Amino acid sequence: MPAEVIVIGCGASGMAAAIAAAREGAHVTVLEKNDRAGKKVFISGKGRCNVTNDCDTADFFDHVMRGKKFLYSAVYGCDTARVQRFFEENGCPLKVERGGRVFPVSDKSSDIIRTLLRQMEALGVRICFDTRARRLRTEETREGVRAGGVISDTGEAFFADAVILATGGLSYPLTGATGDGLRMAGEAGHKITECTPSLVPFETKEAWCRDLQGLSLRNVRLYTEGKKGFDRQGEMLFTHFGVSGPLVLNASAYVEDARLPATYYIDLKPGLDEVTLDKRLQREFLLHGKKQFKNSLSSLFPARLIPVMVGLSQIEKEKSCARITAEERKRFAARIRKVPFTVSKKRGWDEAIVTRGGVSTADIDPSTMASRRCRGLYFAGEVMDVDALTGGFNLQIAWSTGVLAGRHAAHGGSVV
Ligand SMILES: Cc1cc2nc3c(=O)[nH]c(=O)nc-3n(C[C@H](O)[C@H](O)[C@H](O)COP(=O)(O)OP(=O)(O)OC[C@H]3O[C@@H](n4cnc5c(N)ncnc54)[C@H](O)[C@@H]3O)c2cc1C
Numbered sequence: 001m002p003a004e005v006i007v008i009g010c011g012a013s014g015m016a017a018a019i020a021a022a023r024e025g026a027h028v029t030v031l032e033k034n035d036r037a038g039k040k041v042f043i044s045g046k047g048r049c050n051v052t053n054d055c056d057t058a059d060f061f062d063h064v065m066r067g068k069k070f071l072y073s074a075v076y077g078c079d080t081a082r083v084q085r086f087f088e089e090n091g092c093p094l095k096v097e098r099g100g101r102v103f104p105v106s107d108k109s110s111d112i113i114r115t116l117l118r119q120m121e122a123l124g125v126r127i128c129f130d131t132r133a134r135r136l137r138t139e140e141t142r143e144g145v146r147a148g149g150v151i152s153d154t155g156e157a158f159f160a161d162a163v164i165l166a167t168g169g170l171s172y173p174l175t176g177a178t179g180d181g182l183r184m185a186g187e188a189g190h191k192i193t194e195c196t197p198s199l200v201p202f203e204t205k206e207a208w209c210r211d212l213q214g215l216s217l218r219n220v221r222l223y224t225e226g227k228k229g230f231d232r233q234g235e236m237l238f239t240h241f242g243v244s245g246p247l248v249l250n251a252s253a254y255v256e257d258a259r260l261p262a263t264y265y266i267d268l269k270p271g272l273d274e275v276t277l278d279k280r281l282q283r284e285f286l287l288h289g290k291k292q293f294k295n296s297l298s299s300l301f302p303a304r305l306i307p308v309m310v311g312l313s314q315i316e317k318e319k320s321c322a323r324i325t326a327e328e329r330k331r332f333a334a335r336i337r338k339v340p341f342t343v344s345k346k347r348g349w350d351e352a353i354v355t356r357g358g359v360s361t362a363d364i365d366p367s368t369m370a371s372r373r374c375r376g377l378y379f380a381g382e383v384m385d386v387d388a389l390t391g392g393f394n395l396q397i398a399w400s401t402g403v404l405a406g407r408h409a410a411h412g413g414s415v416v
Contacts, residue, residue, distance in 0.1 A: 002027050005409045006150050006160040008133045008181065010037040012395055013381025014166035015116040016402025022123035024410035029158060030125060031150060033132035033176055038113040040175040044395065049109030051087065052080045053392035054100040063393045065253045067386030070361040074400040083399050090115050101392050136163060136184050138374060147377040162376045162409035166402060169355025169382040170195055181383040182358060189373040191360035193385045196257055197352030199249040204242035205342035208308045212238035215304050221267035222247045230254045233270055249353060250389045252346055266339040277333045289322040296321050312339065354394050358385040369405035376412065378405040
């Protein structure tokens with residue numbers, strides 16, 4: 001008799017789990033509270049879906065923030081090459097962009113979802129939309145607690161040999177991730193680590209950040225001081241509340257709420273060393289000798305940034321370039337390399353790309369994704385205490401853990 005497997009959640013990890021379990025011969029039913037599959041996948045990558053990252057597996061783990069060791073089996077078992085092959089072989093050609101980020105050639109996340117749904121249909125997976133799982137059906141056995149199915153919001157009972165919790169975390173609740181899985185896992189005896197928004201924009205204290213709303217800076221360095229500080233290069237964006245963009249989102253993954261407010265610095269010219277930058281300023285000031293300082297910086301910064309840099313320079317803005325002293329110039333060069341601003345707090349769940357925290361990985365067997373607390377229960381994706389940086393790494397975690405959970409749930413965790 002094929003095993004009955006229920007997957008709670010038809011998001012990225014739930015779809016991967018359903019396909020993997022069905023390929024192993026299981027009868028699979030997916031319960032999804034929304035009226036369609038993959039709402040979060042649909043909005044991922046700004047609607048283009050950065051489906052994975054084309055890096056080697058060792059490099060992949062450098063981008064994982066929490067759960068690195070825990071994810072070894074899952075990611076080595078289903079790596080980024082395998083995910084890319086799956087989509088390519090099933091009619092969804094992919095392309096690789098800057099930083100190894102992989103997208104569908106069509107630039108449409110809907111093509112990723114369609115490919116997964118087509119596979120599920122071909123494998124006979126049943127999807128029950130508008131069906132919210134409320135609690136797990138568990139029973140006491142001689143070997144301990146066992147999951148035997150799910151009770152829905154309307155009281156309907158679904159029976160199963162194995163249940164896969166793939167409900168996502170708490171980020172972007174409008175997509176369906178509202179923490180139901182965390183509650184259900186907690187009720188079944190699992191430890192839930194503290195959950196906070198990650199890959200999320202920062203609010204800043206300084207008004208000048210907000211004044212620059214809409215300005216994007218490419219190839220800048222964002223850093224903090226101290227041993228365990230953040231230090232990376234990339235792109236950042238000023239917003240009506242502070243700062244965002246890939247560099248800032250990644251910075252948010254490194255900082256705990258308790259450490260805020262904190263001072264961050266922007267290096268506007270990370271490609272120039274001290275001497276080269278000083279020579280560059282010298283050249284500019286020589287060239288614009290008669291011009292006022294405030295009118296001499298257009299080849300150095302975007303127009304909207306100039307008044308801010310003039311304000312931070314401690315050089316009189318009307319001073320002619322010829323009268324700027326070597327000391328003032330050197331101080332200005334140092335400021336260009338170290339523009340300070342204060343991060344007051346992170347934005348909330350509505351804007352977070354992922355959840356930091358979740359079901360403790362200590363309660364999950366990393367080689368099967370099976371619960372150590374409740375037999376017949378498996379986990380996949382963001383509901384667990386695992387997260388990574390931007391660049392396709394979080395979806396890869398969802399695919400890898402989904403596949404591992406699905407394969408083992410199909411055999412009640414005993415085979416494969
Ligand atoms: C705006 C945005 C952009 C992103 N872009 C990228 C990107 O480009 N690349 C990348 O790698 N990552 C990206 N991510 C992160 C990535 O989308 C997630 O990490 C990934 O979707 C997690 O997959 P999951 O299956 O664990 O959860 P989800 O995809 O959130 O799926 C969980 C599903 O479970 C359902 N569910 C929840 N509770 C219940 C219940 N009680 N009963 C039934 N169903 C339930 C939900 O409705 C949902 O459909 C992005 C995230 C956001 C918010």
